[in-house]
Amino acid sequence: MLPVIWFCIVAVMIAMYVVLDGFDLGAGIVHLGVARNEEERRMVLRSIGPVWDGNEVWLLAGGGALYFAFPALYASSFSGFYLPLMIVLWLLILRGISVEFRGHIDNRVWKPLWDVVFCFSSALLAIFFGAALGNVVRGVPLDASGDFFLPLWTNFQPGPQPGILDWYTILTGVFAFLTLTLHGALWVNLKTEGAIQARAQAVARVAWMAVAALTVIVTIVSFQIQPHLATSFANLPIGYIFPALALAGLAGMFIFLRQGAEAKAFYASCAYILGMLTSVVFGVFPNVLPANSDPALSLTIHNASAPEYGLRIGLMWFTPGIILAATYTIFLYRKFAGKVQLDAAGH
Amino acid sequence: MESALAIHRLHFAFTITFHYIFVQLTLGLALLIFILKTMALKTGDERYNNAARFWAKIFAINFALGVVTGIPMEFQFGTNWSRFSKAAGGVIGHTLGMEGLYSFFLESSFLGLFLFGEKILGRIGHWLSGAAVWIGSWLSAYLIVATNAWMQRPTGYTLGPDGQILLSNWWALVFNEWAFWQYLHTLAGAVVTGTFVMAGVGAFYLLLKKQEEMGRLFVRLGVTVGFIAAVLVAFPTGDQQGMLVAKHQPVTLAAMEGHFETGERAPLAILGQPDIEQRRLDNPLLLPGVLSFITHKRWDAEVKGLDAFPREDWPDNIPLLYYGFHIMVGLGTIFIAVMALSALQLWRGKLYTFKPLLWALLILMPLPYVANTAGWMTTELGRQPWVIYGLMRTVEGSSPHVSSGNALFTLLGFMGIYSLLFMLGLFMIWREIEKGPSAETHTGY
Numbered sequence: 014m015l016p017v018i019w020f021c022i023v024a025v026m027i028a029m030y031v032v033l034d035g036f037d038l039g040a041g042i043v044h045l046g047v048a049r050n051e052e053e054r055r056m057v058l059r060s061i062g063p064v065w066d067g068n069e070v071w072l073l074a075g076g077g078a079l080y081f082a083f084p085a086l087y088a089s090s091f092s093g094f095y096l097p098l099m100i101v102l103w104l105l106i107l108r109g110i111s112v113e114f115r116g117h118i119d120n121r122v123w124k125p126l127w128d129v130v131f132c133f134s135s136a137l138l139a140i141f142f143g144a145a146l147g148n149v150v151r152g153v154p155l156d157a158s159g160d161f162f163l164p165l166w167t168n169f170q171p172g173p174q175p176g177i178l179d180w181y182t183i184l185t186g187v188f189a190f191l192t193l194t195l196h197g198a199l200w201v202n203l204k205t206e207g208a209i210q211a212r213a214q215a216v217a218r219v220a221w222m223a224v225a226a227l228t229v230i231v232t233i234v235s236f237q238i239q240p241h242l243a244t245s246f247a248n249l250p251i252g253y254i255f256p257a258l259a260l261a262g263l264a265g266m267f268i269f270l271r272q273g274a275e276a277k278a279f280y281a282s283c284a285y286i287l288g289m290l291t292s293v294v295f296g297v298f299p300n301v302l303p304a305n306s307d308p309a310l311s312l313t314i315h316n317a318s319a320p321e322y323g324l325r326i327g328l329m330w331f332t333p334g335i336i337l338a339a340t341y342t343i344f345l346y347r348k349f350a351g352k353v354q355l356d357a358a359g360h
Numbered sequence: 361m362e363s364a365l366a367i368h369r370l371h372f373a374f375t376i377t378f379h380y381i382f383v384q385l386t387l388g389l390a391l392l393i394f395i396l397k398t399m400a401l402k403t404g405d406e407r408y409n410n411a412a413r414f415w416a417k418i419f420a421i422n423f424a425l426g427v428v429t430g431i432p433m434e435f436q437f438g439t440n441w442s443r444f445s446k447a448a449g450g451v452i453g454h455t456l457g458m459e460g461l462y463s464f465f466l467e468s469s470f471l472g473l474f475l476f477g478e479k480i481l482g483r484i485g486h487w488l489s490g491a492a493v494w495i496g497s498w499l500s501a502y503l504i505v506a507t508n509a510w511m512q513r514p515t516g517y518t519l520g521p522d523g524q525i526l527l528s529n530w531w532a533l534v535f536n537e538w539a540f541w542q543y544l545h546t547l548a549g550a551v552v553t554g555t556f557v558m559a560g561v562g563a564f565y566l567l568l569k570k571q572e573e574m575g576r577l578f579v580r581l582g583v584t585v586g587f588i589a590a591v592l593v594a595f596p597t598g599d600q601q602g603m604l605v606a607k608h609q610p611v612t613l614a615a616m617e618g619h620f621e622t623g624e625r626a627p628l629a630i631l632g633q634p635d636i637e638q639r640r641l642d643n644p645l646l647l648p649g650v651l652s653f654i655t656h657k658r659w660d661a662e663v664k665g666l667d668a669f670p671r672e673d674w675p676d677n678i679p680l681l682y683y684g685f686h687i688m689v690g691l692g693t694i695f696i697a698v699m700a701l702s703a704l705q706l707w708r709g710k711l712y713t714f715k716p717l718l719w720a721l722l723i724l725m726p727l728p729y730v731a732n733t734a735g736w737m738t739t740e741l742g743r744q745p746w747v748i749y750g751l752m753r754t755v756e757g758s759s760p761h762v763s764s765g766n767a768l769f770t771l772l773g774f775m776g777i778y779s780l781l782f783m784l785g786l787f788m789i790w791r792e793i794e795k796g797p798s799a800e801t802h803t804g805y
Contacts, residue, residue: 062472062476063472063473063475063476063477064472066468066471066472067465067468067469067472069427069431069468070460070468073431073434073460073464074457074461074464074465075460076434076435076460077434077453077456077457077458077459077461078453078457078460080434080437080438080445080449080453080456080457081449081450081451081452081453081454081456081457082453084446084447084449084450084453085449087437087438087445087446087449087453088438088442088443088445088446088449088759089442089446090438091435091437091438091439091442091445092438092439092440092760092761092762093761095439095440095759095762095766095770096766096770098435098439099439099770099773102431102432102435103773103777105428105431106428106429106431106432106777106781107777109424109427109428110424110425110428110781110784113420113421113424114421114424114784114788117788117791117792118788118791160442160760160761161761162761162762319449319450319453319527320450320520320524320526322526322527322528323450323451323453323454323526323527323530326454326527326530327454327457330454330457330458330461330462331457331461334458334461334462335461337462337465337466338461338465341465341466341469341470342465342469344469345469345472348473348480348481349472349476349477
C-alpha cells in the first residue's frame with residue numbers, strides 16, 4: 014500500500030510541476046510572438062517573475078520525493094536518460110538567467126538577446142519534457158540489473174533499440190510544446206489587457222485546434238505503442254475519469270475562450286493537463302518505467318521502491334511539509350493576483 | 361572504467377564547487393540583510409532600508425545563479441552516481457526531499473515577495489519575508505550538511521541482503537552529531553564570506569570617497585558580524601569538527617596533517633610537503649605535541665599515523681587533501697587577525713579613515729571563497745576512498761553505463777556554461793556596486 018501512496022504523491026508533485034511551471038514555460042514560448050514592445054514584454058515577465066522560481070521548486074521537490082521513495086527508478090532513469098537530462102539542465106540554466114538578468118541593463122541589444130534566449134529555451138524544454146514522457150510510455154531497453162543507456166536517437170523507430178528521439182517521442186514532444194503554448198497563451202490572456210491580450214487569445218484559438226487534433230492522434234498512437242495502457246483501463250474502468258477530466262478541460266477551454274472568461278479558460282487548461290498526465294500515469298501503473306524488451310524486466314512500484322520503514326516515516330514529514338508548501342504557494346499567488354501592474358519607474 | 365570514475369568525480373567536484381560560490385554568499389547575505397531589516401524596523405532609520413534594498417539586488421543576482429547551478433546537483437546523484445543512489449537513495453533521499461519541501465518553497469515564495477512586494481506587504485510583512493528567506497536558506501543548508509554528514513559518518517541504517525542500505529532510524533540521520541558541528545562550522549564560514557563581501561564593498565566606497573555614509577554602515581556591520589563569525593569558525597566549531605574527524609576518520613586526520621608515523625606527542629605541521637613515496641613530510645615546520653593536544657586535549661596523547669592503516673584505506677589524493685586543509689586553516693587565521701584588528705579600530709572610531717585596514721578588507725574579499733572551497737575539499741577528499749564512509753567505496757558508486765566520453769562531454773559543457781554565468785554574474789554585480797546604494801534605481805522585470 015505504501016508504494017502506491019508514494020506513487021500517487023510523486024505523480025501529483027510532477028503534475029503540479031507541469032501545470033505550474035507549464036504556464037511560465039508557455040509564456041516563454043509565446044513571449045516573442047504576443048509581446049511586441051518593451052512594455053508588453055515586461056508584462057509577460059512580470060506576470061511570471063515572482064512565481065517561476067517557486068514553480069520550478071515543484072520539480073525539485075517531486076524529484077526529491079522520487080529519490081527517496083523509488084531510489085532504483087531514480088538511479089536507472091537518470092543515468093539512462095543522461096544526455097537529454099544534461100541538455101535539460103543547460104536549458105533550465107539559460108532560461109533562469111534570461112528571466113533574472115534581462116531587467117538589469119536597459120539597452121537595445123541586451124533585452125532582445127535575453128528575450129530570444131528565454132523564448133527558445135522555453136520551447137525546447139517543452140519539447141524535451143514531452144519527449145521524456147513519450148519515452149516512459151514507450152518503455153526503454155532495461156537490462157537485468159534495471160539499467161539502460163539511451164543514445165539521443167538511433168533510426169527514429171520505437172523498436173527494440175530506440176533512441177530518446179524517435180517518431181513517437183518527437184510527436185509527444187510536439188504535443189507537449191503545443192499544449193504548453195496554449196497553456197501559456199491562456200496565462201497571458203489572464204494576466205494582461207489590451208493588444209497583447211488580444212494576440213494571446215488569437216494564439217490560444219489556433220493552438221487549441223492543434224491540441225485537440227493531437228489529443229486524438231497521440232492517444233490512438235500511444236495505445237498501439239504501449240499495449241499495457243489498454244489493459245489498465247480494461248481492468249479498472251474507473252480510470253476513465255482521468256481522460257474524462259482531460260476532455261472536460263479541452264471542451265472548457267474552447268467554451269470559456271469564446272465567452273471571454275479568462276480565469277475559467279486557464280483553469281480548464283490546468284484540468285486538461287492534469288487529466289492527460291493522470292491518464293498516462295494510470296495507464297502505465299503499476300510500472301514506473303516499462304521495459305520495451307522484456308516486460309518482466311520493467312521497473313514497477315514494487316521492485317523500485319524503498320523499504321517500508323522509510324516510506325512510512327517519509328509520510329510523517331511529507332504531510333506537514335506539503336501543507337506548508339501549498340500554503341506558501343496559495344499566499345504568493347493571492348498576493349500577485351489580478352492583472353499585471355507595471356511600476357511607472359524602472360525598466 | 362578507471363578514467364570514467366575520475367571524470368564523474370571531477371564532474372561533481374566542479375559543479376558543486378561552482379554552485380557553492382553562490383551558496384556561501386546567499387547564506388551570509390541572508391543573515392546580514394535580515395539584520396539590516398531588523399535595524400530599520402527598530403530604529404525607523406531609512407538608511408538601513410536603503411542598505412537592505414541595495415544588498416537585496418546583489419542577493420537576487422547571486423541567488424538566481426545559486427538556483428540554476430543547484431538544480432544540476434540533485435540531478436547528478438542519479439545521472440552520474442546511479443549505483444550510489446540505488447543503494448543509499450532510500451536514506452539520503454529523506455534529507456534531500458525535506459530540503460525541497462521545507463526550505464525551497466519557503467525561500468522561493470518569500471524571496472519573490474521580498475524583492476517585489478515591499479509596497480504590498482508593509483514594514484512588518486516585508487521584515488517577515490526577509491526572515492523567511494533567511495530561515496529557508498539556513499534550513500536548506502542544514503539538510504544538505506546532514507546529507508553530507510551521513511556520508512561522512514553513516515548512522516541509523518541496517519544493511520539489506522542485496523547490499524541495499526536501509527534506513528532504520530530517521531532521527532539518527534537527521535540529528536547526526538557530525539551534522540551539528542559541520543553545520544555550525546559551514547555556516548560560520550559562509551557568514552565570513554558574506555561579511556568580507558559587505559565590509560569589502562564598504563571599504564571600496566570609503567577609499568573611493570563615494571557613497572561614504574553607506575560605506576561606513578557596510579564596514580561597521582561587516583566587521584562586527586565578521587569578527588564573531590571568524591572566531592566561531594575556529595572555536596568551537598572547527599575544533600569540534602577536528603575532534604570528530606580524529607574519532608571517526610583517524611586515517612583522514614593523519615592524511616590531512618601529513619602524519620605518517622604513529623606516535624605520542626604528535627606534532628602539528630605548519631608547513632611542509634607530503635611525500636607519499638618516502639612516507640614523510642618534506643621540509644617540515646612542526647609544533648611538537650600540538651596535534652595530540654588538539655585532537656585529544658593531552659600533549660602526550662598517541663595519534664595514529666598513516667602507517668597504522670592499510671594502504672587501500674588511505675585517502676587517494678593526500679597532497680591535495682593536505683594543502684586544502686592547510687590553506688583553510690591558514691586563511692582562517694588571517695581572517696581572525698584582520699577582523700580583530702578592524703574591530704579594534706572600529707571600537708576606537710578610527711577604522712573609517714585607516715587606509716591600510718580598508719585596503720586589507722578590500723583585497724581580502726575573494727579569500728573567504730578560497731577558504732570555504734578548501735574546507736569542502738578537505739571534507740570530500742578526506743572521505744575518500746569512500747563515497748559513504750566505511751560502507752561504499754567511491755569506485756562502486758558511479759553510473760555503470762555512462763561512458764567516460766559522455767561524462768567528459770557534459771563536464772566540458774558545464775565548464776563552458778558556467779564560465780559564461782560567472783562573467784555575467786560578476787559583470788552585473790559590479791554594475792550594482794558601481795551604481796551604488798543611494799541611486800534611485802529599480803531592478804525588476
